[in-house]
Amino acid sequence: MDQSNEQFAIRVSDLVVGFGRRVVIDHLSLDVRRGEILGLVGASGGGKSVLMRTVIGLIPRQGGEIEVMGTGIGSTFDRRTQAVAGRWGVLFQQGALFSSLTARQNIQFPLRENLALSDTLLDEIATAKLEMVGLTPEDGDKFPSELSGGMTKRVALARALALDPAIVFLDEPTSGLDPIAAGDFDTLIKTLQKTLGLTVFMVTHDLASLNTVCDRVAALADGKIVAIGPMRDLLRSEHPWVRAYFHGKRSLMLQPKAS
């Protein structure tokens, strides 16, 4: 048992989630290894965000087990989940920055709530995080409504990383960014994963991100994981939805140039 806990950051087994009579996640099992970047793909409305929100305890589940860093997650948000929450950071799709706090205060918020640090050190840490995600210290004094889309994502990532968590959950981190900014973001996530030893669980539609940063890719279709493995394995998958996803018009850049 200890062996498996050491190896896996997140273990999901036989998970069932639904709203009313509609079943979104249907007996799904998924393991995320420690220190890897796992990309999750799936159709729009197919339950990718639902899976992520269930793992972090925001959506109650109807069946199955979820273990994060060896701790079982309750079916609703409780103390035990909160204790694990110190070890994960979440980047929400829209950033979910606190609109009445500045960018710097947003980053300091988890630090201030969890640790007793001096104001000077809090400021220095916040500035360090801002610079690590590619922003300037001046950006720290802006309010979320004054930030552009890309800056919002960066500040949200800096906040998710404030406590140096073991796992970060990213919900479509590169959506709405231009290719340069998205590329920078990919590099940033890769660098942070290497330097901080992060486990990254990333919901994304960005084929370039999947190809360049993800160690493994999981495909979610019909409420189940239909294919999982490195990108080259998924490209060879025979599942019709996976084939349609990776061999569509937009995916030509991923095809081998041979023949």
Added chain:
Amino acid sequence: MATAPQLTAASTGDALELRPSGSWIAANGSDLEVLSNAVVPQLEQAKSLKIDMSGVSELDTLGAWLLEKLSRRLASGDHPTEIVGISENNAGLIEEIRHVNRHNPPPFRPRNPVIVRVEAIGRSAWGSSEDVAVFLQMLGSLCIALLGILRRPRSLRLTSLVYQLYRVGWQAIPIILLITFLIGAIIAQQGIFHFRKFGADSYVVDMVGILVLRELGVLIVAIMVAGRSGSAYTAELGSMKMREEIDALSTMGLDPVVVLILPRVLALVAALPILTFIGSMAALYGGGLVAWFYGGMGPSIFIARLHDAVSVTHFEVGMIKAPFMALVIGIVACSEGLRVKGSAESLGKQTTTSVVKSIFLVIVLDGLFAVFFASIGM
């Protein structure tokens, strides 16, 4: 897994060697800060610094920054700092941290508190003149929108108007009935209790009738509507403003005043007189019941006395005021909604301002009407 962090300092002559060990991670943040502050005096005397990282079992951004800060304290005085024993995992992080916080923020200059205070007073005085301008601007754009409707009656948003009437009129009836009923009953009970001392308890009918029809009915209903519907208008328009929905309307060539504000204000102007009438009747009913059960005055006597005591003028005075109060509430609520900025806090602030300001203006307007009606002898 996590072990308590330690920092040992060994100085040989001018050279200082620091040996951090254990978990230098955010979870130990406060201990780490104490540890690194403790070696600062020794650092200030040292000429060269060596940091031996081989004892560090875990390292994250916070720990790396504290060590970097220590090394920078010395490196600034062009003395060499040497960091040895960096494990492979941490090399990237230390390299990354070396580049941050290089940029000195501009020094913060505290301002004279008296000047800050005076500035705040000046700004709020300027702000209140701006309030008048915003109110007049909204009134003006409503008038223009209304003229446009008169020219092309089909451009009126009838569905929206009916829906708003349903919300601010029909749905408000139960609570208005309850509150005004209770107010009428309380006035009658107090009147009977005090008038009885000098045998004038039958005059309670005059008091309840005139008070309710002329002043209280319309005032209570207007205040209720300001709290119930005015706040809803401000919050709705404010969150639409926050999510750029109003900008989206404008780019489609539609005037937000015509689409959103005019139906809301017209609905209020139509609903408030009706609610006032219903509220006044409920208050008289409540007064009548109390007069019957508490004062022993039967319904037929109550109605006969009421007939003598109040004239239709009293009723008119109350009803004339209602649409004007509705207009004030609607204009204040909508213009405050459009002043919401990007944050959730400003939405709350503007909603509060909207309710406070519209209740204040309703009472001021009531006073002005009292002067006006007195001078024309109504």
